[in-house]
Amino acid sequence: MPKAYWISAYQAIHDDTALQEYAKLAGPALAAAGGRVLARGMPAAVKEQGRALRTVVFEFDSLQAAMAAYESAGYKTALAALGPNAAVRDIRIIEGV
Secondary structure, three states: OOOEEEEEEEEEEOOHHHHHHHHHHHHHHHHHOOOEEEEEEOOOOOOOOOOOOOEEEEEEOOHHHHHHHHHOHHHHHHHHHHOOOOEEEEEEEEEOO
16 A cells, blocks of 8 residues: 655745644644654755745555544644644645555
8 A cells, every 4th residue: 555645835834833833733643643754844945936935744654544644633633723824834645656
């Protein structure tokens, strides 16, 4: 079964405090669901149409595990801490090859 990858690309961060609280809750919630952080932070280089903004990549054992992590109670608590206006981001969950 192919692994799955959860990629969070931030376009804007409006509330650093809320983002820090979200990170404290989201990391353990995703780890409890089987996620492993592969990369996080600012890009070392930005090419083509890219933007130099925070990016986070988690790996899961399967697409189903990644999807379940997003729907988990722990992750929903993290999302509530982030709130609707603290950050603008794009989350993509993709299956590996």
